[in-house]
Amino acid sequence: MLTEKKLYRIIDRLNLIINRLLSWGWYDSSIAYAKCLANLYYIFGVKYVDMVLERYVKTLSDKIILSQDNNKDEYACVFYDDFSVDNRGLTQQYIESLLALGYKITYIYPSKSKDNKRIITALSHSHNQIVPIEHNHNGMQLAQQIYDIVNSSCAKHLFLHMLPYSVEASIALCALDSTIKKYNINLTDHAYNIGTTHMDYNIEFRNYGANISVKYRGIEEEKEILLPMFPILDTSFPYEGYPKACDNKVVILTGGAIYKVIDDSEIFFKLIKEVLSTNLNAVVVYIGCRDMALFDKYLSKYGLKDRMLVLGERKDIYRLMMSCDIYMNTFPIGGGLMCQIAASLGKPVINYKHNQGIEECICQRQHVEMSFDTVNEFCDEMTKLVEDEQYRLRRGQEFKASMVNAAHFRKLLGEFLKNGKGGVPIDLFKTYEKESILDMQSAIIRENQNMMFHKFMCKTLGHKVIAFPNILKRVLKSQIQW
Numbered sequence: 443m444l445t446e447k448k449l450y451r452i453i454d455r456l457n458l459i460i461n462r463l464l465s466w467g468w469y470d471s472s473i474a475y476a477k478c479l480a481n482l483y484y485i486f487g488v489k490y491v492d493m494v495l496e497r498y499v500k501t502l503s504d505k506i507i508l509s510q511d512n513n514k515d516e517y518a519c520v521f522y523d524d525f526s527v528d529n530r531g532l533t534q535q536y537i538e539s540l541l542a543l544g545y546k547i548t549y550i551y552p553s554k555s556k557d558n559k560r561i562i563t564a565l566s567h568s569h570n571q572i573v574p575i576e577h578n579h580n581g582m583q584l585a586q587q588i589y590d591i592v593n594s595s596c597a598k599h600l601f602l603h604m605l606p607y608s609v610e611a612s613i614a615l616c617a618l619d620s621t622i623k624k625y626n627i628n629l630t631d632h633a634y635n636i637g638t639t640h641m642d643y644n645i646e647f648r649n650y651g652a653n654i655s656v657k658y659r660g661i662e663e664e665k666e667i668l669l670p671m672f673p674i675l676d677t678s679f680p681y682e683g684y685p686k687a688c689d690n691k692v693v694i695l696t697g698g699a700i701y702k703v704i705d706d707s708e709i710f711f712k713l714i715k716e717v718l719s720t721n722l723n724a725v726v727v728y729i730g731c732r733d734m735a736l737f738d739k740y741l742s743k744y745g746l747k748d749r750m751l752v753l754g755e756r757k758d759i760y761r762l763m764m765s766c767d768i769y770m771n772t773f774p775i776g777g778g779l780m781c782q783i784a785a786s787l788g789k790p791v792i793n794y795k796h797n798q799g800i801e802e803c804i805c806q807r808q809h810v811e812m813s814f815d816t817v818n819e820f821c822d823e824m825t826k827l828v829e830d831e832q833y834r835l836r837r838g839q840e841f842k843a844s845m846v847n848a849a850h851f852r853k854l855l856g857e858f859l860k861n862g863k864g865g866v867p868i869d870l871f872k873t874y875e876k877e878s879i880l881d882m883q884s885a886i887i888r889e890n891q892n893m894m895f896h897k898f899m900c901k902t903l904g905h906k907v908i909a910f911p912n913i914l915k916r917v918l919k920s921q922i923q924w
Contacts, residue, residue, distance in 0.1 A: 444889050445886065446883070446886060449488075449886065452482065453479065456479040456482070457479070457494060460472050460476055460479065460498055463475065464501060469581070469582050470580060470582050472498070472502060473502065473610065474581060475903070476495060476498055476499070476609045477581075477609045477902050478607075478898070478902055479492075480606060480609060480636045481606070481607040481895065481898050481902075483634035484630070484633050484634045485898075486882050486885045486895070487633060487634075487882050488634070488882065490634055491658070491659040492634075493660075495636065496636075496639045499609065499613055499616060499636065500616050500640070502609075502613050503585075504616075504617075506582050506585055507586060507589050507614065507617035509617045509619070511619050511621075512593060512594075512596055514597065514598040514622060515596045515597065516598050517545050518545070518546045518548070518595060518596055518597040518598060518599075519540060519547055519548070519598065519601060520548045520591070520595050520597045521533070521536065521537060521548070521549050521601045521603065522550045522592070522600065522601065522603065523549065523550065523561075524552065524608050524611070526551035527555065528557055528559060529675075529676045530779075531629050532603060532629060532647065532671055533603055534560065534561060534564070534674045535671055535674065535848075535851060536855070537561060538848070539855050539856075540855070541564065541565075541570075543852065546570060547571070548573060548592075548597060549565050549570065549571065549572050550573045550592075551572075551574060551575070552574070552576075552577050553576045554577070560676065575588070577610075581609065581610050581613075585609075585611075585613040585614050588614035589613075589617050589618070592614065592615075592618060593618065598622060598623065599622070599623050599625065599859065600615065600618070600624045601625050602624065602626050603627045603629060604626070604635065604636075604637065605635075606635040606636060608636060608637065612636050612637030612640065615637065616640050623642045623862075624640070624641045625641065625644075625645055625667075626638055626643070626644045628645060628646050628651050631646060631650065632654070638661060639660070643665050643667050644665055644666055644667070645667045645668075645865075646666060646667065646669070647670060647671040647778070647803070648670065648803055649668060649872060650802060650874055652868045652870070653868075653869075653873075653874065657870075667863075667864070667865040668865045668868050669851065669854050670802070670806040670846045670851070670854075670866055671778075671779075671782070671803070671846075672786070672845065672846050672847055672851055675760050675787075676759075677760055677761075679757040679758040679760070680758065681758050681761035681765075682758050684751075684762070684765065685727075685751050685753075687751060688751070691723060691725040692721070692724045692725070692767045692768070692828045693725055693765070693767050693768070694725065694766070694767065694824075695726075695727050695762060695763065695766035695768070695769050695784070696728055696769065696770040696771070696772060697731070697777070697780060698772045698775075698780060699730065699731075700736060700737065701775065701884075701885070701888060702775035702776070702777060703772050703773065704740075704888060705884050706881065706883060706884055709774065709794070710772065710774075710794075711740050711743070711746065712744070713773070713794060713817065713820065714726050714744070714746060714770075715744045715745070715746060716821050717821055717824050717825075718746070718749050720821055720824075720825055721824065721828045721829075723828065724749075725749050725751065726746075726749065726751070727750075727751045727753060728750065729755075729756050730780075731754055732754065732755065734752065734754065736888075736892060737752050759780075760783070760787075763787050763789060767789070768790055768792065768824070768834065769789050769792070770792050770824075771792065771793040771794070771800055771812075773793075773794045774881070776793060776800040778800065781793075781800060781803055782804060782845065784841075785838075785841035785842055785844070785845055786842060786845055787838075787842070788835075788842045789838045790827055790837035791804060791812050792812060792820070792824060793814070794813070795813060795814075795815055796813040800812070800813065804845060806844065806845055806846040807843070807845065807846060808843065810837075810840045810841055810844050812841070
């Protein structure tokens with residue numbers, strides 16, 4: 443079983459292994475172990491940045507990449523995307539805006555990505571390049587390939603939409619000359635991500651991320667740019683509908699990755715139990731959960747099985763939002779994009795606790811109160827939304843009017859690329875309740891239940907998925923002969 447003590451022992455051992463592998467010139471293995479360490483920081487919320495790992499990345503770049511200079515085209519840019527999924531992250535917001543601003547785009551994405559038809563269609567013009575790359579176990583080759591594609595594009599601008607453990611892309615960007623401007627789109631602003639110290643600019647989508655980057659990642663204030671995001675709405679997927687249990691009920695929709703709703707106090711489920719016990723004509727629907735067994739445990743514990751419906755992954759999010767009545771944000775980690783989609787469709791959004799940065803995702807043009815700091819205040823507002831349809835509709839329209847749209851975002855992005863400054867003013871004096879990352883103890887509990895980090899290590903290091911104690915022994919004792 444993983445404990446905090448064992449977790450720190452793994453960190454120490456991984457650092458020792460990476461350092462030794464680098465000294466031996468075993469660069470592929472160094473990259474694999476570095477990915478494991480970066481993913482550990484991300485999953486368990488150990489830290490926001492690790493300068494030792496950043497130095498490993500720079501060392502690998504110096505050792506691996508064969509670099510060369512070339513001339514740059516002011517209106518050419520590269521968009522490196524580790525995700526490439528329609529309606530997820532910030533790919534389409536940037537791609538569509540860059541195209542509208544007249545930029546030629548070289549788009550690099552994982553060849554295994556399949557749910558990216560809208561992205562590829564938007565780029566299907568002769569002056570753009572679409573470059574799928576295969577992510578395999580040869581990290582050296584992948585890093586060199588990424589570098590060669592970026593360098594040969596003669597682009598003046600490089601946008602990076604990266605996974606928190608994207609070591610190969612970080613190695614490539616370290617080798618690029620100073621004439622290409624490197625912009626990190628800080629999608630995972632609430633947790634660790636690699637390579638941020640090697641960027642020219644760190645683009646945030648909310649003030650919360652900017653505060654963390656300056657205060658905890660050590661990024662200079664002048665490198666921080668705040669460009670509020672807007673949601674991409676996809677109406678193409680057929681509506682699969684809600685379960686019959688939702689008929690003639692006020693539907694409270696919520697959802698996201700399961701880590702966003704689990705903490706030691708299990709507050710999210712307690713809130714839902716309180717809401718449903720007070721509002722007998724309401725039903726809660728949760729979308730986006732992959733670990734149904736773990737969720738079932740909480741439904742049983744709080745007696746929610748009949749009135750909290752878990753639908754799993756759904757592609758028809760737009761139509762689910764259109765058909766719901768209220769959107770309830772997750773806790774302790776809020777979901778910015780889901781809240782935005784709800785607000786943009788005129789649905790009222792309700793959030794537990796201020797100072798988590800959620801308001802900044804929605805209230806970009808005018809402030810609308812959406813957060814409540816006590817259980818009683820939260821439940822009173824929820825009851826008012828459930829019982830009073832006119833109030834519910836009016837609140838939804840207030841949220842819709844408060845949001846930034848595509849034209850405003852495009853204007854801000856264009857001004858920034860032209861002048862090297864701009865965006866929305868950043869308030870670095872604001873403090874947030876959740877400036878720490880994910881609760882480590884909760885992350886350890888989740889790991890012991892679903893072994894996500896264990897599986898990642900096995901896959902990355904080329905091991906078969908074996909029992910956790912065995913993989914732990916392999917890392918702690920290491921097969922490497924010192």
